[in-house]
Amino acid sequence: MDIKIFIINGPNLNLLGRRENNIYGDKTLGDIEKLCEEKIQNFAGASISFFQSNSESQLIGWIHQALDEAYAIVINPAGYTHTSVAILDALRIFNGPVVEVHLSDITQREHFRKFSYVSERADKVIKGKGPEGYIEALDFLASKFFKS
Ligand code: DQA
Numbered sequence: 271m272d273i274k275i276f277i278i279n280g281p282n283l284n285l286l287g288r289r290e291n292n293i294y295g296d297k298t299l300g301d302i303e304k305l306c307e308e309k310i311q312n313f314a315g316a317s318i319s320f321f322q323s324n325s326e327s328q329l330i331g332w333i334h335q336a337l338d339e340a341y342a343i344v345i346n347p348a349g350y351t352h353t354s355v356a357i358l359d360a361l362r363i364f365n366g367p368v369v370e371v372h373l374s375d376i377t378q379r380e381h382f383r384k385f386s387y388v389s390e391r392a393d394k395v396i397k398g399k400g401p402e403g404y405i406e407a408l409d410f411l412a413s414k415f416f417k418s
Contacts, residue, residue, distance in 0.1 A: 273315050273416055276340040277306060277404065278332050279322040280348030286373075294373050295400050302401045309408050316416065318408075326350055326357065333360040342367040342415065344407045351376070351386045358387040367415050369407040372397040 279299060282289060287298035303320045310318050319340070321332050329350065336343050343364060350357050351372070361368055368391055375398030376383040389395050394410050396403040 272317060273313070273341045274339055275310070275316065275318045275342045275344060275408070275411060276332060276336045277303075277318050277320045277344045278329060279320075279346050280329055280350050281324040283346060283348050284322050284324070293379075297401050302404055305401055306404050306408065309405050313408070313412050313416070316412070326354060330356060330360045333357070333364060336364055336366075340364075340366065342369070342411050344369045344371055344404065344411075345388065346371045346373070346404075347388050351388055352383055354387055358391055361388065361391040367393045367411055369393060369410060370395045371403045371407050373400050373403060374398060 283299055286294055286302070287296060299322055306318055306320060310316050323329055329347065333343065343361070343366065345361070345368065347354065347357055347370070351370075370386065370388050370392035376386065377397065386395070394407070396406050399406060
């Protein structure tokens, strides 16, 4: 059985590696995708699809696609974390596990980053661990929801 995990990344994450490196580090989104691809090899029968868009509409489209195609969603909604009721609503339609990931610790930054709409639906929130947060998300899904 194929256990498909959608890893969905929001706006400006395509510029990781040249974006506020003091906050987000030196790794590119491609590096993070590679780490996730390596990690998923440990989990027999599981695979990832890795997405990024700067458009809220496209992110919602992938969440809709996940309804039929994915077992779980890992999402870093980036700036939309703090603004998007529409992304929260889309995630509420999805029945599987949802993990929210942030590279930085959004609770330790500007006031406007402290609130996350998505956290209301997330089964787990991982923040402040850099790219390792994505790996932790896959480990969480494996330990909690399927056997490796
Ligand atoms: C982020 C945190 C958000 O506040 C910010 O808008 C981002 C990235 C993170 O991964 O730390 O774009 O989601």
